[in-house]
Amino acid sequence: MSASQTLAARTGSLFHRFANPGRFLRLGARLQPWLTWPALALTLIGVIWGLFLSPADWQQGDSVRIMYVHVPAAWLASSGYMALAVCSVLSLVWRHPLADLAAVEIGPVGAAITAVCLATGSLWGKPMWGTWWVWDARLTSVLVLFFLYLGHIALIRAFDEPQRGYRAAAILALAGAVDLPIIKFSVQWWNTLHQPDSITLTGAPTMSTTMLWPLLICTLGFTLGFGAIVVARLRAAVMESRARALLSARRGGASS
Amino acid sequence: MTHLPYIAGAYGLAAMVALWFGIGATLRLRRARTRLAAVEAARTRGGGDA
Numbered sequence A: 001m002s003a004s005q006t007l008a009a010r011t012g013s014l015f016h017r018f019a020n021p022g023r024f025l026r027l028g029a030r031l032q033p034w035l036t037w038p039a040l041a042l043t044l045i046g047v048i049w050g051l052f053l054s055p056a057d058w059q060q061g062d063s064v065r066i067m068y069v070h071v072p073a074a075w076l077a078s079s080g081y082m083a084l085a086v087c088s089v090l091s092l093v094w095r096h097p098l099a100d101l102a103a104v105e106i107g108p109v110g111a112a113i114t115a116v117c118l119a120t121g122s123l124w125g126k127p128m129w130g131t132w133w134v135w136d137a138r139l140t141s142v143l144v145l146f147f148l149y150l151g152h153i154a155l156i157r158a159f160d161e162p163q164r165g166y167r168a169a170a171i172l173a174l175a176g177a178v179d180l181p182i183i184k185f186s187v188q189w190w191n192t193l194h195q196p197d198s199i200t201l202t203g204a205p206t207m208s209t210t211m212l213w214p215l216l217i218c219t220l221g222f223t224l225g226f227g228a229i230v231v232a233r234l235r236a237a238v239m240e241s242r243a244r245a246l247l248s249a250r251r252g253g254a255s256s
Numbered sequence B: 001m002t003h004l005p006y007i008a009g010a011y012g013l014a015a016m017v018a019l020w021f022g023i024g025a026t027l028r029l030r031r032a033r034t035r036l037a038a039v040e041a042a043r044t045r046g047g048g049d050a
Helices: A003-016 A021-053 A062-094 A097-129 A137-156 A162-176 A179-189 A209-255 B004-045
Strands: none
Touching (some): A062 A209, A097 A137, A137 A162
8 A cells, every 4th residue: 555545544534533423423512512602702702892992993984893794704704615625525535424414514604604794895895985896806706605605505405316416516615616715815816996915824914903803803703603503503414314314224124 | 983884784694694593503403402312212112123
């Protein structure tokens, strides 16, 4: 066996440790309160700080406060899709059964948060730019992401045989991942009405720390909240699937 | 706050979506747990013939 095959096999066995539904349910039950309560606390603190304690922007005035929901929603729209793409790799390469269920559950939450990102962007754009919408590279690429989520949701339920739906949706999710760098770099590659990134990995933030802190707290709160909702939905999906399997086994046993 | 309606709209929408998905996930989890417990109890009563 070559080194790359060994690595692939080891990675596969690592992920398959969590493919056992009982093990996942135990892990999920332990994880749930650690996601839910910090998410609620951080979001509440971040929103109160952002709405009432942080200063208004010298140019934008109070409408800058929309940033504290718009930016976390934008971050989650992209990172939720990245999670979908990772689930697709796990499903296509290692046939991981929980990855398919996770993709089913991430899709609607990701689509909703992308819709929030687009809507809050419009609500911010109207007083600042004088328009609800422009066909700007950043806005258009996020709209494409929203349609990718909708396509994934539709495709995963489009087949009578669920496995075929999972495969087709996984391929769409992987192909659609090309939109993520386009969203990220759209403000650098094209002249856009949308402002450039204020927070980057390589440079210092271009905003005041009085705005940066509530923004970071809101982003962390939203991210934990997204995780809490997805974990709760996934735990419910695993339980539903287990109940269905037990019922069909009982019916099979009764008929034979 | 001349932009208050826009700010209220953005926060209201985000809160509505969060509540919808949060409450939906909680209720679904509770239903699934109850159903699984009922199915497992029935299976145990049936002597594990499933």
